[in-house]
Amino acid sequence: MSYSHKPSDIIRPEILALKAYHVPPATGMVKLDAMENPYALPQALQNEISSLAAGAPINRYPDPNAADLKAALREALTIPDQMDVMLGNGSDEIIQIIAMAAARPGAIVLSVEPAFVMFRMIATFANMQYTGVPLTADFALDLDATLDAIARHQPAVIFLAYPNNPTGNLFDEQAILKIIEATPGIVVIDEAYHAFAGASVMDKLTDYPNLLLMRTLSKLGLAGLRLGLLIGRPAWLTEFEKLRLPYNVSVLTQCVTQSVLCHMDVLLDQAEQIKTERARMFARLTTLKTLEVFPSDANFILFRVDNATGIFRKLKQRGILIKNLDRTHALLDNCLRVTIGTAEENTQFVTALETLLSE
Numbered sequence: 001m002s003y004s005h006k007p008s009d010i011i012r013p014e015i016l017a018l019k020a021y022h023v024p025p026a027t028g029m030v031k032l033d034a035m036e037n038p039y040a041l042p043q044a045l046q047n048e049i050s051s052l053a054a055g056a057p058i059n060r061y062p063d064p065n066a067a068d069l070k071a072a073l074r075e076a077l078t079i080p081d082q083m084d085v086m087l088g089n090g091s092d093e094i095i096q097i098i099a100m101a102a103a104r105p106g107a108i109v110l111s112v113e114p115a116f117v118m119f120r121m122i123a124t125f126a127n128m129q130y131t132g133v134p135l136t137a138d139f140a141l142d143l144d145a146t147l148d149a150i151a152r153h154q155p156a157v158i159f160l161a162y163p164n165n166p167t168g169n170l171f172d173e174q175a176i177l178k179i180i181e182a183t184p185g186i187v188v189i190d191e192a193y194h195a196f197a198g199a200s201v202m203d204k205l206t207d208y209p210n211l212l213l214m215r216t217l218s219k220l221g222l223a224g225l226r227l228g229l230l231i232g233r234p235a236w237l238t239e240f241e242k243l244r245l246p247y248n249v250s251v252l253t254q255c256v257t258q259s260v261l262c263h264m265d266v267l268l269d270q271a272e273q274i275k276t277e278r279a280r281m282f283a284r285l286t287t288l289k290t291l292e293v294f295p296s297d298a299n300f301i302l303f304r305v306d307n308a309t310g311i312f313r314k315l316k317q318r319g320i321l322i323k324n325l326d327r328t329h330a331l332l333d334n335c336l337r338v339t340i341g342t343a344e345e346n347t348q349f350v351t352a353l354e355t356l357l358s359e
């Protein structure tokens with residue numbers, strides 16, 4: 001017997017049709033494309049991390065329950081006692097665990113469009129169907145259309161980022177609560193940008209049996225450590241825990257995060273600085289007459305500009321990397337997204353943009 005051993009004989013067609021998530025090279029660039037915190041940690045904390053890393057038992061598997069880290073997170077994020085916490089290798093992994101758990105034949109993931117692209121991608125990874133309900137032109141929830149889609153599709157899982165990525169806005173809380181009440185499945189509110197928004201559904205967890213809350217430390221300044229959390233009722237988290245690989249949070253991530261959490265004020269101060277810079281950038285960008293700038297509750301700003309793809313390329317030639325969203329969705333025509341960097345990086349970006357617009 002002879003076999004051709006072609007991937008197309010083995011790999012699922014929807015995987016063959018996917019394009020891998022593209023991360024552009026950024027060496028030497030002013031990197032304003034990935035919502036990273038631009039600031040380093042203070043020297044004293046860096047030294048503390050060095051000695052922790054040196055002494056970390058990396059010959060051993062990590063604590064699979066990460067009990068100490070979870071206790072520190074409970075305190076730092078004021079998580080209600082009745083709720084359980086599950087840790088992920090970034091919140092991306094948590095999205096994947098939820099999708100795998102809910103992937104009954106024909107089960108549907110619902111989100112809005114435009115939204116965080118991993119919602120759609122991971123639905124496909126897990127063999128789920130995906131449906132996206134368009135936001136309104138100003139990126140608000142279209143409540144009627146969303147309730148309609150819920151009634152028609154009976155989604156197993158709804159993902160909503162709050163604030164939303166890539167648009168940066170918070171959705172109306174009352175509309176979110178109506179969605180939670182109307183859906184037969186679970187609603188995962190993804191608060192990746194919580195530190196820059198100051199709004200949360202944390203205090204709603206006890207009211208809604210189908211509500212789950214996701215957070216991450218990535219946008220707050222620990223993107224390289226990969227730590228996300230899911231917060232919710234034990235009944236749900238007990239099931240999701242079964243799919244979590246036992247050692248998904250490394251020894252180094254556990255010990256370094258725990259020590260940084262003892263200095264949560266450092267990260268929160270940096271978030272405040274980012275918010276100050278966001279206000280300065282927003283004001284400056286809105287003075288550019290040919291730009292349409294969208295208000296943001298996150299650590300990035302979305303704006304529309306003529307010939308966005310051309311502007312994106314020219315910025316890149318000048319060593320400034322932002323995110324081009326042109327043609328990724330009808331509502332994002334000619335849209336670019338810039339992450340708030342340091343004051344110096346932001347000034348470099350706006351100055352370059354002003355120059356390009358006056359050419």
Ligand SMILES: *Cc1c(COP(=O)(O)O)cnc(C)c1O
Nearest residue numbers: 090091092116161165192216218
């Ligand atoms: C960046 C981002 C994430 C991913 O966070 P990680 O914890 O780094 O995996 C999740 N959700 C949204 C909406 C994001 O923008």
